[in-house]
Amino acid sequence: MFVFLARRLMSGFVLVAVVGSLTFVTMSLSGTDPVRNLLGENATQEQVDARAAQLGLDRPLPERYLDWAVSAVQGDLGTSWVNNASVSQVIGQRLPVSLSLVIASTLVTALVSVALGIAAAVRKGFLDRLVQVLAVAGYALPNFWVALVLVSFFAISLRLLPATGYTPLTTDPGKWALGLVLPVAALAIGTIASTTQQVRAATVDVLEHDFVRTLRSRGLPSRSIVGVHVLRNAAGPALTVLSLQFVALLAGTVVIERVFALPGVGSMVVSSATAGDLPMVLGIVTVMVVVVVVVNLLVDVATGWLNPKVRAR
Amino acid sequence: MFHRPGRPRRPLLITVLAVSALALSACSGSSGGSGSGGTSDKTDLNLAVGVPLSGFSPQVIGDGYALQWMQAAYDTLTFAEADGTYSPMLATQWEYDDSQTKLTLDLRADVKFSDGTALDAEAVKKSLEATRDSAGGSASALAAIDEVTALDADTVELELKAPDPSLIRSLSQVAGMIANPKSVGTDALDAAPDGSGPYTLDADASVAGTSYVLQKKDDYWNTDLSLPFQKITIQSMPDQSAVLNALLSGQVDSSFIVSSNAEQATAQGLTVTQYSAPGAVGLYLWDRDGKIVPELKDVRVRQAINHAIDREALLTGVRAGHGTVTEQLFRPDWDSSDEALNASYSFDPAKAKALLKEAGYEDGFTVEILQNAAMPENDLVAQMLADVGITVKWKPTTNIVPDIQSGDTGLSIFQLASQAEWQLVTAFLLPNSPWNPLKSTDPQVEQLIEQAQQAGDDAARSAALKELNTYLVEQAWFAPFYFLTGNYASTNGVTVQAPYINVPAIYDFQLG
Structure with a gap:
């Protein structure tokens, strides 16, 4: 288990380093003059040059990269070029918003799709067909459209839930939860659809195994066969899919945070990229990759716990 | 067997629904109250x-x-x-x-x-x-x-x-x-x-x-x-x-x-309050001296472009009619603006072709325009220009503003705001203006600007600026389409x- 974990950690580090470097290089070589972009159309060339020197942009690229990487490893992600805010601080303020959204969506996805997927696989017949049709439909609907429909019904017509905005968990847990209902529903509908299909397929697959028939012949109640043995065997593939969905959800926050005006990192990365705020984009991308690596690591550990065969590899 | 234990749970589920419905209606009640109720107790403003x-x-x-x-x-x-x-x-x-x-x-x-x-x-x-x-x-x-x-x-x-x-x-x-x-x-x-x-x-x-x-x-x-x-x-x-x-x-x-x-x-x-947005959408003809697009040096070519544009059709076609057509850059509410000038360039492709012929471009010409992705006018304008013989070749860009200001394009479909008359002058018309990228000059323009700047009182300044505006329209320094309508909701x-x-x-x- 230790070797397994160590290997996964190593590949995680490599991934973070590669993505960080790629972001740095592509943004630095994008061909636009970042300082001109920052200062706007009325700045003179002297002002542009002075600001470039102040930001250290007159130094060679490898040197700037090394500087950034060394501070980043020590937890200092630099300061924004646009408003001088500390990147780590901004991410610290905004990451909880995006993580609330993504973790809640993942949990909802896991619960709903396991329930629907197993029910469809076990009950078969009409329920199965209904779940499959709904899954295809749910997968095909764009999440921003779902978001707009949900808002116009639940927030504007019924005024049951807030249309936009975020309340921190520490300020008011009730408002925090209410504010997350619509964004989570909009974000999770696609992942629920595809995960349900996966869980259903995995369950159908396991149900056909010989050991299930043996268990049945021994008179075990159907509930315990499905609830314990089938679920445990189907959980491996489902977990893998879920960890991939986590990444998809993280990417989905970019759109959903805009539609619901949530102050998360997803909306921030878009506005920072448009403004040419290199340190902010780099910081957010790096932190997002770290989150993905950590989640994958946890999923690997969970899979290993569920299935000893994985650990041996 | 598997589904049977579901039954006794139903009352609990109903209770949960009832409780949450109560909770939700409670908070919707309060927000509805502040929304429609007495305005006198409102002390906060959310923008x-x-x-x-x-x-x-x-x-x-x-x-x-x-x-x-x-x-x-x-x-x-x-x-x-x-x-x-x-x-x-x-x-x-x-x-x-x-x-x-x-x-x-x-x-x-x-x-x-x-x-x-x-x-x-x-x-x-x-x-x-x-x-x-x-x-x-x-x-x-x-x-x-x-x-x-x-x-x-x-x-x-x-x-x-x-x-x-x-x-x-x-x-x-x-x-x-x-x-x-x-x-x-x-x-x-x-x-x-x-x-x-x-x-x-x-x-x-x-x-x-x-x-x-x-x-x-x-x-x-x-x-x-x-x-x-x-x-x-x-x-x-x-x-x-x-x-x-x-x-x-x-x-x-x-x-x-x-x-x-x-x-x-x-x-x-x-409640929607409407206002006229400050800058005209239009074809800004930067290259009046013909440095990049030699054809634009001829005033008849610039006038032909103005005649080639069907402003009303553009406004209804891509802006759903939300605006007012104009042929001058000066806002209608400025003293220096002149409603009569908006009859200078009626939509007239035949006249445009005749002007091009006079200028020696009977067979038309090809012009490169930076493709400003933010403007929905692009395709229709290209079509209107093609109809009089001017072929548009689009040049993609992701940085329209620096690309225009560095002076490597002769004309652009654009919208630029001017908050006041004198700001328009300093932003567009002086040889060193940020929005005069090819540094076009004209002795008459310079003289009228000088006259407005030195004017002793507002009336004299307005008169000079009005003359300047008229001259710019006659000389077709720009081909403005319309001022868009802005909307402020509350x-x-x-x-x-x-x-x-x-x-x-x-x-x-x-x-x-």
Whole structure:
């Protein structure tokens, strides 16, 4: 288990380093003059040059990269070029918003799709067909459209839930939860659809195994066969899919945070990229990759716990 | 077996639903109350803006929506009234000398910053000089200032390099905002304001880059201003559907909305105030000297382009009719604008072809235009030009502004805002103007500008500018299409005055 974990950690580090470097290089070589972009159309060339020197942009690229990487490893992600805010601080303020959204969506996805997927696989017949049709439909609907429909019904017509905005968990847990209902529903509908299909397929697959028939012949109640043995065997593939969905959800926050005006990192990365705020984009991308690596690591550990065969590899 | 235990759970489920429905109706009840009920108890104002919240430094901020949070935190030297006149604010009175190059301002003696520092002549000098020398969006508005002198504690003298007819106006905007001299030039203003304005930033309640929460000061000096709100929240909402949803659900009291949402907003009970957006959409013909596109040197080619455009068709086709067609860049509400000029270039492809033939381009020509992805006019304009023999070759770009300003394009489909006549002159028409990228000159244009600049009074200046406007239309320096209609929506009993420019001042929001 230790070797397994160590290997996964190593590949995680490599991934973070590669993505960080790629972001740095592509943004630095994008061909636009970042300082001109920052200062706007009325700045003179002297002002542009002075600001470039102040930001250290007159130094060679490898040197700037090394500087950034060394501070980043020590937890200092630099300061924004646009408003001088500390990147780590901004991410610290905004990451909880995006993580609330993504973790809640993942949990909802896991619960709903396991329930629907197993029910469809076990009950078969009409329920199965209904779940499959709904899954295809749910997968095909764009999440921003779902978001707009949900808002116009639940927030504007019924005024049951807030249309936009975020309340921190520490300020008011009730408002925090209410504010997350619509964004989570909009974000999770696609992942629920595809995960349900996966869980259903995995369950159908396991149900056909010989050991299930043996268990049945021994008179075990159907509930315990499905609830314990089938679920445990189907959980491996489902977990893998879920960890991939986590990444998809993280990417989905970019759109959903805009539609619901949530102050998360997803909306921030878009506005920072448009403004040419290199340190902010780099910081957010790096932190997002770290989150993905950590989640994958946890999923690997969970899979290993569920299935000893994985650990041996 | 598997499904049977489900049955006894049903009552519990119903209880849960009932409880949550109660909880939800309780909170919807309260929000409905504040939404439609008495406006008298409303003490907070929630605004949404489409731009990022870019801090509080007058040395950084230019015109635009930032004006709203800047006005909450700072006072300006002069005060822009809705009718286009200027009243005292920090300056109690001001006077030009005969040469119009020396402006003397008398300051109020009783205004202090939050830390007790006096807002005196030295503070004004420091702020104005810092803004002028900055790389920020308001620097150009003060570019004419040569020297600021503090004559005594409450008198400053601005010495100008040349007369600047828009200076009094500039001093009523961000350019005329005075920050605490202790903070000017430091990074502190990026995070929080340090001004003498009616509100202070509640940093704990604000979220960096997302919302500013501003609390009213108890002892604000200017009691003449009607400021009904104890708390103002300004949120950045880049997505227009989020803005509309927030307005419809009552979370936001007032905001700019896009024209395509205006009908729905009105139908669903929002108050929509319309105004004319400040800059004309059009084909800006930069290359009147024919440096890149030799054909444009001939005035008949520029006139042919004007005749080739079906402005009404464009307006209905791509802007759903939300605007007013124009053939001049000067706004209809300026004295120098002339309605008669809008009959100069009727849509007439035959005449356009004839003009091109006269100019020696009977077979037409090909022209390269930077493809400004933000403009929905592109394809239709290319079609209209093709119909008279001008073939458009699109050149993709991701940085339209620097690409135009570096002077490597002869013409662009664009929209540029000018807040005032003199600003239009300095931004577009002078050889060193930022929006005269190919440095076109014309002795007649220069002479009329000079005449307007040296004019002794407003009437004489207007006359000169009107002549200038007429000349520019005749010479077809531009091919403007239309001024778009802007829409400002409000709800919850908040009223907003139609903004003269595209942004209502923070003082323009009132109750009932």
